[in-house]
Every structure is written in structure tokens, then in C-alpha cells.
Amino acid sequence: MSMVSVVACRSYDPAAVRRAVRAVLAPLGGIGRFVRPGMQVLLKPNLLTATDPERAVTTHPAVVGAVAALVREAGGEVWIGDSPASPGESRPRFWRGSGMADVAAQTGARLIPFDGVVWKRLNSNDYFIARPVLEADLVIDLPKLKTHVLTLYTGAVKNLFGAIPGTRKREVHLRSPGVQDFSRALVDVLELVRPGLTIMDGVLGQEGDGPGVGGTPHRYGCLAASTDPVALDAVVAGAMGYRSGEVLHLAEAGARGLGEANPEAVRVEGERRALDFGELRLPRARWYFRIPGWVGVPLRRATRLRPRLVASACVGCGRCAEVCPCEAITPGKPLRFDLERCVGCLCCAEVCPQGAIEPRRNLLARLIGI
Numbered sequence: 001m002s003m004v005s006v007v008a009c010r011s012y013d014p015a016a017v018r019r020a021v022r023a024v025l026a027p028l029g030g031i032g033r034f035v036r037p038g039m040q041v042l043l044k045p046n047l048l049t050a051t052d053p054e055r056a057v058t059t060h061p062a063v064v065g066a067v068a069a070l071v072r073e074a075g076g077e078v079w080i081g082d083s084p085a086s087p088g089e090s091r092p093r094f095w096r097g098s099g100m101a102d103v104a105a106q107t108g109a110r111l112i113p114f115d116g117v118v119w120k121r122l123n124s125n126d127y128f129i130a131r132p133v134l135e136a137d138l139v140i141d142l143p144k145l146k147t148h149v150l151t152l153y154t155g156a157v158k159n160l161f162g163a164i165p166g167t168r169k170r171e172v173h174l175r176s177p178g179v180q181d182f183s184r185a186l187v188d189v190l191e192l193v194r195p196g197l198t199i200m201d202g203v204l205g206q207e208g209d210g211p212g213v214g215g216t217p218h219r220y221g222c223l224a225a226s227t228d229p230v231a232l233d234a235v236v237a238g239a240m241g242y243r244s245g246e247v248l249h250l251a252e253a254g255a256r257g258l259g260e261a262n263p264e265a266v267r268v269e270g271e272r273r274a275l276d277f278g279e280l281r282l283p284r285a286r287w288y289f290r291i292p293g294w295v296g297v298p299l300r301r302a303t304r305l306r307p308r309l310v311a312s313a314c315v316g317c318g319r320c321a322e323v324c325p326c327e328a329i330t331p332g333k334p335l336r337f338d339l340e341r342c343v344g345c346l347c348c349a350e351v352c353p354q355g356a357i358e359p360r361r362n363l364l365a366r367l368i369g370i
């Protein structure tokens, strides 16, 4: 039976986080169960884009630092790696802005850019996975607890999509239009990466239209850990108010036998009360999942999510255009969307530093009342 450990942790005070990380790992056997002296251990935080950690977009440096220190204590060599969603983001700015440069200086960890890739083929699709992810002796997944405009929830499984570096992510978005296809791709990446341990930063997460700055920081006040990332996500998503099966990539992962997607079938250890999140604001795009299966693929396609610009908030930085897999955005002020080309991946909303792009229902969806 899969097990998820949960502890309360209300602040990022470094000493409190170190205590909480030890406590959350205790029911799993402690770090020594996973790390042996000399092992190369890759920590994979969620570093979507370099933003102030208080915006709750990225895994907090206090959590990454506490895990890095524990791995060192167990004799492991620590690597910290991720690639930003926006390919134009400069590397020094990325490491500095995310707080990882400080973590490396304090713990002796190595910052690993996700440059070289290894080609993998799964379910008739090509994936290019960052070489360090496959070369490390152990991958520790360090997701952030957030909502997501497209996939509704982003946690342990979704964080692994960062194992595909920079512009290679666009290829996946391009061939996986719509949330159903994209969810299957996320599960393919889980199958290829298979982290040995997951520790989630749920101290300060997001509600509303995450996972970028469009989301609203929310103090969940917890850390969660498991060897089964699907079970961890299922338990946390359930505590947020999602129905079992509503988060498609978790349902898919469960169906493929990659983890336990039914929160009722997971043993929760530690401070279960830390999962009492109360009423939350879930993504507005949740309506999309109310489209019944019988309406079929064409109607789902016709009602696909589209981006909408909040022109008053846009500063014309062009990051959305850089990340768009379909070249459907013409930069400028105001920028323009070519909705004929758009596949509705909402990567543009994810990277916008101003929260100036929202998901919107198209006319057909509004007319039929979805």
C-alpha cells in the first residue's frame, strides 16, 4: 500500500524547515534509506521562472537547502537541476533569482544546467530527457503545491515535465494539444524519469489560476513526502477539493499502474490535520472538465481553452511569444494571438511575469453553457 507522510510547517524559517524535512522523512525510513555515501543525487525543484520565492511560483530555497544538507549528511553528492519554462531566461539570472545560487553556496551543491539530452521513445512518441536526470543515482522530486490553469493541479508528477529541457518542451505541447493529450505526455515523462523520493513544498503554495504569477499565494502550511509521486499528488489534490479522477494525469498514471491515484487507498502518516486546507479557490478553467466524455473529441477540440490578454497588465516583455510552441503570438504592444494556430497549451499564461494572460472560454463553450 502506498504511503504518504505529512507534517505541518508554517514558515520558511531555515531551522523549522530542517526539522520538518527530517520529520516528514521519518515514517519513510529517513534519508539514509535512500542515499548511500558517494551517490550522485539530483534534486529537481520546480523552478518555472526566476521569481521572488514569496510569490510561491517556485520551490522555496529553504526547502531545497534543507534537503541538500540532509543528502550531504548521508554522504551523497548533491546536484540541483531544472530548466526554466522560458528559453530566453539567462542562466545566472535563473539560478540567482530562484535562490538556488545561495543554496549551492551554503551546501556545496552543484547547479546542473539541463543542456545535453538523451533520446527516449515511449508510446510511439519521442522524448528528449535531460542527461543528468537519467545519469543521477537518485532523483529527488521537489515540487511546489500549486493550482494549474490547464491541468488544474501541479505537484509531483507535473514537476517532472521540467526534465525535458527548454525548447524541447514545445515539441511535446505541439503534438499534445488539449489537456487530455498533454496529461498522457506528462505520464510518459513520469514513466521515463521515476523519481526515488518526492518531498513537496506545501508551506506557501498557490490557489486560483496558477502556476505562474497569475496564481494567488496561499499558506497551506505543510510538507508531504512519499516514494509514490502519484499517491502523494492524489492525497494532496483530494485535500484541495478535487474529485478522484478529475486531475487527468493522475487518473492516467493510476490506470497505467505507475502509482496509486485513489487517495482512499493511500495510508497517510504523520500530521493528517495538516491536510485540512479549508475552502480554496480552484482554477476557473475547471469548467472544462465538466464536458462529458460522450460529447466526443471534435466538440472537446472546439471548446478548447484559449488565452486572453489583459492588455492593461502587459509590459511587452515578449516571454509569452518565446515560449509559444506554435508561433501563435506576435510580440508588440498590444501583442496579438493567432487563435487559428493556438493549441491551447497555456504556456504563455504560465510564463507571463505580469499575470496578463488568462484562460477564456470560446463562443461555442459559452453558447452551450460549459
Ligand code: SF4
Binding pocket: 306, 307, 323, 324, 325, 326, 327, 328, 329, 337, 341, 342, 343, 344, 345, 346, 347, 348, 349
Ligand atoms: S498562444 Fe499560448 S495557449 Fe496558444 S499555443 Fe501559444 S502558448 Fe499555447
Ligand code: SF4
Binding pocket: 309, 313, 314, 315, 316, 317, 318, 319, 320, 321, 335, 351, 352, 353, 354, 355, 356, 357
Ligand atoms: S503578456 Fe505577459 S509575457 Fe506576454 S508580453 Fe505581455 S507581460 Fe510579457
